[in-house]
Amino acid sequence: MAQETKYTEDNIRSLDWKEHIRMRPGMYIGKLGDGSSPDDGIYILIKEVLDNSIDEYVMGAGKTIEISVKETSVTIRDYGRGIPLGKVVDVVSKMNTGGKYDSKAFKKSVGLNGVGTKAVNALSTSFKVQSVRDGQTALAEFERGNLTLKTDVEPSSQRKGTKVWFTPDPEIFVKYKFRMEYIIKMIKNYVYLNTGLTIILNGEKYISENGLKDLLKENIADESMLFPIVHLLEDDIEMALTYSKSQYSEEYHSFVNGQHTTQGGTHQNAYREAVVKTVRDFFGKNYDASDIRKSIVTAISIKVMEPVFESQTKTKLGSTEMGGGLPTVRTFINDFVKRRLDNYLHKHPDVAEKIQKKIVQAEKERKELSGIRKLARDRAKKASLHNKKLRDCRVHLGDMKKDNRLDTTLFITEGDSASGSITKSRNVNTQAVFSLKGKPLNSYGLSKKIVYENEEFNLLQSALNIEDGIENLRYNNIVIATDADVDGMHIRLLLITFFLQFFPELIREGHLYILETPLFRVRDKKETFYCYSEQERRDAINKLRGKPEITRFKGLGEISPNEFVHFIGNDIRLDPVMLDKEMPIEKLLAFYMGKNTPDRQKFIIENLKVELDLAEDI
Incomplete structure (x- = not known):
């Protein structure tokens, strides 16, 4: 019989604001991470401070925001109204304190609950805030949320506004590194949604004149568009639309009050419905919704009074009301799309004709696929009952209430030995493993039919739950874990080709990674170092005295499960797969995965690197 544990007054603890944030950071900023993923905590910290500056701009105060990102620190300076000088300390260190509770001062802001800067303060080794207004200034400094300096209000000739400096705490964000690609994408989204705003990042200016039209141009090459972008806007709502x-797949970029809602929500669902209804009504035909939406590339932005998000990181809208006496979100979006898009199609019959041809083509392809789809689904269902390829985890990305859902990861491995090591050492709550038989098919130039005909692709699509788009994606991180040899590199390339060909939005939204694994283990009787490069190997040898034992790992299967736990746990190193906007996907795939061409041979010869066999040193 289990022994009863005592539960008394001594067990009850009241944490102050900073202790609670530091103990449960996931409640405030989602996952921690090391900077390799766009939703890692260090970027959420930047966003939380930046949201306040954006809200100032929205309220008509300050048209420029300056950001400096150095190796470990961030500075953000706006030229808004400035925090009221007597409240500089309270606003960044007292819960339930802030201007956003007063809807007169902030009508359609993002940071409604006043937690943002408090979380940044608590999770930073150094946090400073300075406010300038009415020719006066006040400054406060903190360490991990503890006030270390507070200046008196004194005269100042500086321009009004707020300046924040912070350094994320390396005890919480272990071995973090800022990736400028993610910060630039975040900043571009801010300027697309706030035309007229200038953001200067490390001296480089970002500004947008055409709002969501510019955003779509950033995400689809001109030659890939079926027709020029349709751009429609009114007060509190804006949309941009084309087809690839x-x-x-369908591709949506949705925003609420300037907040990128990567998980969608009520507004995105309403928008999808509105586009389908408008197109059906325009053509007077009851086309299937999936045929209307196939290949759509579009963006929607709305402004809502007091939005309700499903988490502190504000990635999914839960609100059904617009506020301010307006109709519901669904009715508001439907009325706008019906009126404006229908009007546009009447005025541009050439665009309407192209859309109709695309729908008819999608319908034809869907009907051709319907038989094979049913067989593939039945096969996937049977396989899922005893699927040896997928060793699933307990938590999935769709579990909105789970703090660790953003940590959910699917490792795609080659062969049984590698998948065995990962399976035995993984975190069964958040890490799943999908095992490949051998080299997957080169899917370049093949139709979607192959995804259903090829058992491995079909089971992978089923495991990820992405057949109808990535809205119901089951894992936040998809990690290709192959050996660092020629065969492993080839498998890696074939998998990236599969995702680029059929599910490019997975890569655009920052879900696909390569797992970095150590090349060497250097150890003596007291210490062990795992080295990911020749330089790290040399450094490790220099740290150890005498002649250490050096092991060269040639494959993942050689690494024992009790060692593998180090490489997929807190110290995991992930290399994100990113798209280059300058090279459209079709050109990229044709060059690297198409028929062998003189151009590719020339590229290989010019970029070939010859490395000496490191085994000689060992």
């Missing part, structure tokens, strides 16, 4: 000539 070659992309299979």
Whole structure:
């Protein structure tokens, strides 16, 4: 019989604001991470401070924001109204304190609950805030949320506004590194949604004149568009829309009050419905919704009074009301799309004709696929009952109430030995493993039919739950874990080709990674170092005295499960797969995965690197 544990007054603890944030950071900023993923905590810290500056701009105060990101620290300076000088300390260190509770001062802001800067303060080794207004200034400094300096209000000739400096705490964000690609994407989204705003990042200016039209241009090459972008806007709502000539899936970029809602929500669902209804009504035909939406590339932005998000990181809208006496979100969006898009199609019959041809083509392809789809689904269902390829985890990305859902990861491995090591050492709550038989098919130039005909692709699509788009994606991180040899590199390339060909939005939204694994283990009787490069190997040898034992790992299967736990746990190193906007996907795939061409041979010869066999040193 289990022994009863005592539960008394001594067990009850009241944490102050900073202790609670530091003990449960996931409640405030989602996952921690090391900077390799766009939703890692260090970027959420930047966003939380930046949201306040954006809200100032929205309220008509300050048209420029300056950001400096150095190796470990961030500075953000706006030229808004400035925090009221007597409240500089309270605003960044007292819960339930802030201007956002007063809807007169902030009508359609993002940071409604006043937690943002408090979380940044508590999770930073150094946090400073300075406010300038009415020719006066006040400054406060903190360490991990503890006030270390507070100046008196004194005269100042500086321009009004607020300046924040912070350094994320390396005890919480272990071995973090800022990736400028993610910060630039965040900043571009801010300027697309706030035309007229200038953001200067490390001296480089970002500004947008055409709002969501510019955003879509950033995400789809001109030659890939079925027709020029349709751009429609009114007070509190804006949309941009086109179709891709070659992309299979739907692609949505949705925003609320300037906040990128990567998980969608009520507004995105309403928008999808509105586009389908408007197109059906325009053509007077009851087209299937999936045929209307196939290959769509579009963006929607709305402004809502007091939005309700499903988490502190504000990635999914839960609100059904617009506020301010307006109709519901669904009715508001439907009325706008019906009126404006229908009007546009009447005025541009050439665009309407292209959309109709695309729908008819999608319908034809869907009907051709319907038989094979049913067989593939039945096969996937049977396989899922005793699927040896997928060793699933307990938590999934769709579990909105789970703090660790953003840590959910699917490792795609080659062969039984590698998948065995990962399976035995993984975190069964958040890490799943999908095992490949051998080299997957080169899917370049093949139709979607192959995804259903090829058992491995079909089971992978089923495991990820992405057949109808990535809205119901089951894992936040998809990690290709192959050996660092020629065969492993080839498998890596074939998998990236599969995702680029059929599910490019997985890569655009920052879900695909390569797992970095150590090349060497250097150890003596007291210490062990795992080295990911030749330089790290040399450094490790220099740290150890005498002649250490050096092991060269040639494959993942050689690494024992009790060692593998180090490489997929807190110290995991992930290399994100990113798209280069300058090279459209079709050109990229044709060059690297198409028929062997003189151009590719020339590229290989010019970029070939010859490395000496490191085994000689060992």
